Amino acid sequence: MQQAIKEKEFRRLTAEYFETKAKQVKGPEKLLVMLEMRKYLTAAREHGLSFEELKKAGFKFATVPDIKN
Amino acid sequence: MQPYPILRISELSYSFTSGIGIIYHCYFFDFSSVFSDYPDLASKVYGFNLELKQTPENIKPGLDKRIGATVALILKTFLHEKENVVVYICDTSDNHEKARFHKFTNWFKIYNEGSIIQLKGVIHAGKTNILHAMLIHKNNKLINEFIDAYEIITGIYTKPDDDELNNILNDPGW
Numbered sequence: 092m093q094q095a096i097k098e099k100e101f102r103r104l105t106a107e108y109f110e111t112k113a114k115q116v117k118g119p120e121k122l123l124v125m126l127e128m129r130k131y132l133t134a135a136r137e138h139g140l141s142f143e144e145l146k147k148a149g150f151k152f153a154t155v156p157d158i159k160n
Numbered sequence: 161m162q163p164y165p166i167l168r169i170s171e172l173s174y175s176f177t178s179g180i181g182i183i184y185h186c187y188f189f190d191f192s193s194v195f196s197d198y199p200d201l202a203s204k205v206y207g208f209n210l211e212l213k214q215t216p217e218n219i220k221p222g223l224d225k226r227i228g229a230t231v232a233l234i235l236k237t238f239l240h241e242k243e244n245v246v247v248y249i250c251d252t253s254d255n256h257e258k259a260r261f262h263k264f265t266n267w268f269k270i271y272n273e274g275s276i277i278q279l280k281g282v283i284h285a286g287k288t289n290i291l292h293a294m295l296i297h298k299n300n301k302l303i304n305e306f307i308d309a310y311e312i313i314t315g316i317y318t319k320p321d322d323d324e325l326n327n328i329l330n331d332p333g334w
Contacts, residue, residue, distance in 0.1 A: 113193035119315050121194045123285035142172050151190035152172040153206050
């Protein structure tokens with residue numbers, strides 16, 4: 092039940108939402124928008140969104156190299 | 161200090177497990193919006209996220225230097241291609257975020273053998289203080305361009321407009 096409430100509260104956003112916000116501000120304010128996006132990505136993954144779902148919402152990620160350690 | 165074994169769990173992310181069983185995930189996300197005035201640089205800028213994915217019951221994360229060694233290895237590997245840069249940001253609204261930022265930047269003092277340059281600072285945006293750091297490989301061909309752009313974006317430096325620059329360059333002094 093608690094989980095269901097949590098899911099309901101989570102609002103899905105797109106990359107375009109953040110891009111538009113970033114375009115509307117200058118300099119340091121752009122970092123504020125990216126901070127919001129970073130927090131959104133963390134929250135989205137906590138709510139079970141996969142990278143595929145985030146990519147469908149327009150978010151982009153780097154392909155990471157293999158690490159042999 | 162030996163890093164923990166790092167698993168590439170998808171083409172986009174890594175995972176590692178600490179000695180007390182805490183699972184971390186990390187990945188790099190597109191940060192180009194901040195560099196939108198610099199089209200040659202924008203596509204090479206990534207934000208970094210380190211997420212605590214799972215904590216065993218009754219376990220509290222404590223000081224663990226191997227986590228720093230592991231994250232430093234991940235970032236150095238990512239920057240090794242000498243093309244991309246990484247920006248790490250957090251606000252100071254919560255003391256844990258602030259602590260995380262200082263831990264993160266301190267890891268680079270400890271585990272950086274000199275190949276990575278770190279620019280860091282704090283900016284005031286709206287009512288928020290944002291701690292920020294840009295990491296770049298010292299042999300990145302665009303290092304000067306990245307540093308110039310980052311200093312302007314974060315307000316460390318104000319770029320003169322063309323007329324002002326022209327006047328400055330034609331000034332007879334020195």
